[in-house]
Amino acid sequence: MTIIAPSILSANFARLGEEIGAAEAAGADWIHVDVMDGHFVPNLTFGPPVIAAVRPATSLPFDVHLMIERPELSIDDYIAAGADRITVHAEACVHLHRTVHYIKEKGLPAGVAINPATPVAVLEPILHDLDLVLIMTVNPGFGGQAFIPYSLVKLRQLTAMLDERGLHSVHIQVDGGVNQETAPLIREAGANVLVAGNAVFGEKDRAAAIARLR
Ligand code: DX5
Numbered sequence: 001m002t003i004i005a006p007s008i009l010s011a012n013f014a015r016l017g018e019e020i021g022a023a024e025a026a027g028a029d030w031i032h033v034d035v036m037d038g039h040f041v042p043n044l045t046f047g048p049p050v051i052a053a054v055r056p057a058t059s060l061p062f063d064v065h066l067m068i069e070r071p072e073l074s075i076d077d078y079i080a081a082g083a084d085r086i087t088v089h090a091e092a093c094v095h096l097h098r099t100v101h102y103i104k105e106k107g108l109p110a111g112v113a114i115n116p117a118t119p120v121a122v123l124e125p126i127l128h129d130l131d132l133v134l135i136m137t138v139n140p141g142f143g144g145q146a147f148i149p150y151s152l153v154k155l156r157q158l159t160a161m162l163d164e165r166g167l168h169s170v171h172i173q174v175d176g177g178v179n180q181e182t183a184p185l186i187r188e189a190g191a192n193v194l195v196a197g198n199a200v201f202g203e204k205d206r207a208a209a210i211a212r213l214r
Pocket residue numbers: 007009010032034065067138139140141142143144145175176177178195196197198199
């Protein structure tokens with residue numbers, strides 16, 4: 001079953017708690033929380049205090065996507081704020097193996113994200129340690145961007161790598177430009193977790209929007 005993780009980056013920040021509750025009521029499976037530091041990506045969103053403030057708004061898992069430099073310095077803060085799973089960027093981690101294992105030692109599922117120009121092969125040495133791989137299908141930083149078609153090639157490369165190694169429980173997540181047109185292509189290429197910002201929070205009827213992505 002496809003997991004739908006609406007990204008709150010596209011939600012109304014003035015009513016973030018209500019928007020998260022509405023996403024749950026509309027059938028979301030996870031809440032995708034886009035943390036941006038204005039350095040690793042050009043945008044700046046929110047950090048642990050805001051995440052902690054909206055934590056009581058839902059019992060759904062907070063799927064925290066750290067688009068920040070030196071994420072290893074603040075893993076504990078995001079866990080304390082209520083993260084249920086943490087994804088770091090391969091490009092932001094000099095010691096990626098150490099950071100992934102740190103997240104796991106803290107008891108959380110660990111994910112690694114790769115940007116559009118980063119080859120899937122980068123993940124090969126730690127693939128067996130991961131709960132999730134996030135294939136960015138836009139350049140991170142903003143919602144509402146166009147899906148990068150080459151991402152489907154990377155997605156198929158990843159699914160082949162996982163199949164060759166018998167790693168069938170690793171979540172394959174796609175993030176960026178996911179909508180009712182791209183969702184079928186993405187699912188058919190092997191992803192089982194779809195992040196969607198504008199395609200959900202940009203719609204009046206969020207339940208219908210989520211249903212269209214499944
Ligand atoms: C982009 C974020 C995505 C973004 C998706 O940097 O990581 O999660 O919010 O937004 P849409 O679905 O509108 O492309």
